[in-house]
Amino acid sequence: MGNNVLIDIKDVKKHFPLSKSWFEEKQYVKAVDGISFSINQGETFGLVGESGCGKSTTGRLINGLIKSDTGEVIFNGKDLASLSEKQWKAYRKKMQMIFQDPYASLSPRMKVKDILMEPLTIHFPRMSKQEKIETVKNLLDKCGISEFHLNKYPHEFSGGQRQRISIARALILQPELIIADEAVSALDVSIQSQILNLMKNLQKEFNLTYLFISHDLSVVEHISDRVGVMYLGNLIEVASKQSIFKDPKHPYTKSLLASIPQPDPSVKRERISLKGEIPSPSNPPTGCKFHTRCPLAMDVCKEKVPIMQKLNENQQVACHLY
Amino acid sequence: MMSKLQIETSTMEIPKVKSENRFLNFWRQFRKKKPALFSLYFVFLLLLTMVIGPHIVPYDPAEPNYNRLLEFPTLDHLFGTDEYGRDILSRIIVGARITLSVSVSAVLLGTVVGTVLGLVSGFFGKWVDKAIMRICDVLFAFPDLILAIGIVAILGPGVRNVIIAVAFFNIPSFARIVRGATLEVKEMLFVESARSVGASTTRIVWKHIFPETIPVIIVYFTMNVGTAILSAASLSFLGLGADPSSSDWGAMLSMSRDYIGSSFHLVFFPGLVIFLTVLAFNLLGDGLRDVLDPKTND
Amino acid sequence: MGSLLQVNNLKTGFHTEDGMQTVITGIDFEVNHGEIVGLVGESGSGKSVTSLSIMQLLHDTPGEIIDGEIIYKGEDLLKLSEKKMRQYRGNELSMIFQEPMTSLNPVMKIGKQIIETISLHLNMSGQKAKQHAVSMLESVGIPRAKDIMNEYPHQLSGGMRQRVMIAMQISCNPSLLIADEPTTALDVTIQAQILDLLKDIQEKTNMGILMITHDLGVVAEICDRVIVMYAGRIVEQATVKEIFNNPKHPYTKGLIDSIPKIGAGLDELYSIPGAVPSPKNMPKGCKFAPRCEHVMDICNLEEPALAMENGRSSRCWLTQEQSQQEGVVGHGQ
Structure with a gap:
């Protein structure tokens, strides 16, 4: 794994306006509230957090499906926001997405071959049909789908097979970065492990970089090299997999880890149960956003926003305890 | 308690019957809707009549026979004769062509324009949507027939202008329906995933969204043909449509209204075929909706 | 005391285009008082259909029970009239679902929904039923229980809704609670809270819980015994320790x-x-x-x-x- 930074996210923000009546003050959902991290070439960066923490929005911001309010996304040394529409299209090829729900992410009225050929038609208009079909067959085969299925429609496949098709589509443009948004969350465990293995193998074969977004910490631990934990639109801890799972620093990370039910009845969960629910992202707490649920909250936490600081080579945390 | 224990079927493990062929699958379900199935047969019969009608008529529909004026139905003339002694059955058979082609082409025109407007309106939203929808609201505000009369009054009577008039008031209903479907489809994940591979707006609308709205369009197309037949007939009845001497069903009704007291059959038979045709198209539309677009049904 | 629920040779099928298709092919199991039994399987294994068969809530689906007995406290539920069964549901047997939003009435205040259940089964009058409802909400750890009574389901978060659902379902002291993927739609920290809550309630009331889940982590956490289903059959059944330490079936x-x-x-x-x-x-x-x-x-x-x-x-x-x-x-x- 080289240490070349492939993508660098700098203080990216995205606030969605809430539609309110004229008379009320305009409110915003602070989906992503200034996050910075970078992903190195060939590594898998896991982004975890609970629902509403902004992890999916982050993926879409990087991919350009949503435009950020402020901040920079630097891909291969180029700030994506500064690109023209045409240049952007060339960069689009280099990052592709895999979505959570394989039942909803494939056009229901298109045949598998058309779904897979579409990206080629868009980006390589001069490619011959024969060439396209060959590329499709080749890639489907690598993803474990036989070429007999080329003329079938998505509804004729199981969830696992559809996810394989989605992966093949994401790979067809030979991207460098794959953003996988909850890519295995909708699948049964036995299928989930097949897909995870497939993704790992493809990563080796094509030298891919993954941004793996998931709420499932066990899956993230399995696939990632480094992990970022998000809470209410902010990154609160970024560390190597070893550091974060063996020695989590942020109280939120700790409680998140303690909450995972372990598939082993002899391990009794240490109950650091968090009080209460996640506050609304339209009206987050002041200071450290976690202070309302934090078992170790101090006075300073209510007032001052903690900044991300480097604890060592592998670990960064945003918490007043450190 | 029971009401609260509603079950979301999507979470359940119901075995899906998968068919390799979409059409076969559709046909299997459609076959069970008996009224719609019979309507389909009736519509086929009408279409057949349109094609071969002029070759199978027992009498020349335009040939007057002053010996047999206003005759009640007999074995010779199953539907009787009109005020010029023309065979009513033959006139109805021949009239199918003009009546149906006017209404079908009118609805087709309305569908095409309405669909494009609906797709644009639903996909782009914002002011485009607002503008298109407000225009549709204005069109909706007029009763269909008044609008059509107005248009024909401006353009002048005649078959072509009836088609335009009827098409015109089909536009807003299609625009709205397609816009609704577009709004729904636009939010689906596959649209976002198409965008993530770099698909252009045109491609997304045309290749990903439009195909999803086709079932709804088919359903409403069928239903609107029924209404369009009525409207075209009404315009003819008012003397704004087809040439009164032609065998258009509406024109037939119009011409025979003077005899309604003495020779009831003159009005009855054209009226009956209009009624049956409209009913058939509506029932067919209903059946298609049940199968193609189950959501709007519940 | 012996078994609370005994399922004997239960067969359930679905009406399809090609006739009846059996999806549960004669399963036997039991749930005892004070026991949490996990019913595990992947989608298509028939675990949810099993729970709906026990509750006899298959009418909204193409499903139908073909054969078998469901003995609850010595009485065969399949032989009961629908009226009698309705009295049992929510009272003796309760069920919580994966997404509480679909099982709560969106246009009815939460308090009213709980009171309705209580007055239906417990024969309590207005004020008393209301007090009971508030105390039930408090017992499932809902803060501001009195205020929540006047709120609508959409005003609550997913975790809160699931708590309300649990409060409603245990308000009539059922002996058996069927929980169909109760934490699947929830975040891990909330899932942990709900699992703790279910365990606490079970210890306090000694009810039997049939926990339907695909998540072996949840099973290991909370269950005493596990039934593994595959393709409409039970393939393995053992205590939770045995299942995890020494699974016998290759699928498990x-x-x-x-x-x-x-x-x-x-x-x-x-x-x-x-x-x-x-x-x-x-x-x-x-x-x-x-x-x-x-x-x-x-x-x-x-x-x-x-x-x-x-x-x-x-x-x-x-x-x-x-x-x-x-x-x-x-x-x-």
Whole structure:
């Protein structure tokens, strides 16, 4: 794994306006509230957090499906926001997405071959049909789908097979970065492990970089090299997999880890149960956003926003305890 | 308690019957809707009549026979004769062509324009949507027939202008329906995933969204043909449509209204075929909706 | 006291275009007082259909119970009239679902919904029912219970809604609670809270819980006994310790090995090849044979019975051959 930074996210923000009546003050959902991290070439960066923490929005911001309010996304040394529409299209090829729900992410009225050929038609208009079909067959085969299925429609496949098709589509443009948004969350465990293995193998074969977004910490631990934990639109801890799972620093990370039910009845969960629910992202707490649920909250936490600081080579945390 | 224990079927493990062929699958379900199935047969019969009608008529529909004026139905003339002694059955058979082609082409025109407007309106939203929808609201505000009369009054009577008039008031209903479907489809994940591979707006609308709205369009197309037949007939009845001497069903009704007291059959038979045709198209539309677009049904 | 719920030879089928398709093929199990039994399986295994069959809530689906007995406290639920069954539901047997929003009435205040259930089954009058409702909400850890009574379901978060659902379902002191994926839609920290809550309630009231889930982590956390289902059959049944420490059926073993475990440091996960067979294309012999790595000739020819041994059972030729050699075979069916 080289240490070349492939993508660098700098203080990216995205606030969605809430539609309110004229008379009320305009409110915003602070989906992503200034996050910075970078992903190195060939590594898998896991982004975890609970629902509403902004992890999916982050993926879409990087991919350009949503435009950020402020901040920079630097891909291969180029700030994506500064690109023209045409240049952007060339960069689009280099990052592709895999979505959570394989039942909803494939056009229901298109045949598998058309779904897979579409990206080629868009980006390589001069490619011959024969060439396209060959590329499709080749890639489907690598993803474990036989070429007999080329003329079938998505509804004729199981969830696992559809996810394989989605992966093949994401790979067809030979991207460098794959953003996988909850890519295995909708699948049964036995299928989930097949897909995870497939993704790992493809990563080796094509030298891919993954941004793996998931709420499932066990899956993230399995696939990632480094992990970022998000809470209410902010990154609160970024560390190597070893550091974060063996020695989590942020109280939120700790409680998140303690909450995972372990598939082993002899391990009794240490109950650091968090009080209460996640506050609304339209009206987050002041200071450290976690202070309302934090078992170790101090006075300073209510007032001052903690900044991300480097604890060592592998670990960064945003918490007043450190 | 029971009401609260509603079950979301999507979470359940119901075995899906998968068919390799979409059409076969559709046909299997459609076959069970008996009224719609019979309507389909009736519509086929009408279409057949349109094609071969002029070759199978027992009498020349335009040939007057002053010996047999206003005759009640007999074995010779199953539907009787009109005020010029023309065979009513033959006139109805021949009239199918003009009546149906006017209404079908009118609805087709309305569908095409309405669909494009609906797709644009639903996909782009914002002011485009607002503008298109407000225009549709204005069109909706007029009763269909008044609008059509107005248009024909401006353009002048005649078959072509009836088609335009009827098409015109089909536009807003299609625009709205397609816009609704577009709004729904636009939010689906596959649209976002198409965008993530770099698909252009045109491609997304045309290749990903439009195909999803086709079932709804088919359903409403069928239903609107029924209404369009009525409207075209009404315009003819008012003397704004087809040439009164032609065998258009509406024109037939119009011409025979003077005899309604003495020779009831003159009005009855054209009226009956209009009624049956409209009913058939509506029932067919209903059946298609049940199968193609189950959501709007519940 | 013995078993609270006993399911004998339950068969449920679905009406399809091609006639009746059996999706549950004669399953037997029991739930005892004060016991949490996990019913585990992947989608298509028939676990949810089993729960709906017990509650007899299949009318909204194409499903129908074909055969079998569901003995609850000595009485066969399948022989009860719909009226009697309605009295049982929510009172003796309760059920919570994955997404509480679909089981709560969106246009009715939460308090009113709970009071309705209470007055229906407990014969309590206005003020008393209201007090009971508030105390139920408090008992499931809802802060500001009195205010919440006047709120609508959409005003609450997913975790809160699930608590309300639990409060409603336990408000009439049911003896059996069927929980169908109750935490699947929730975040991990909230899931942990709900699991703790269910465990606490169960300890306090000694009710039996049938926990339907696909998540083996949840099973290990909360269940006493586990039933593993595959393709409409029970393939293994044992205590939670036995299942995890010494799974007998290759499917159970495969499932456990498929889960990524924190700190395991594996480069590749174990994975079961293939997918669950569709009801239309069921293999002839053992239904798991096409995916099994220990498959033998007999597996493709004949389906093994669910054999009991030392209080646990498994449906596999592998273990049955071994025990036959040792001469201790006992048939569960």
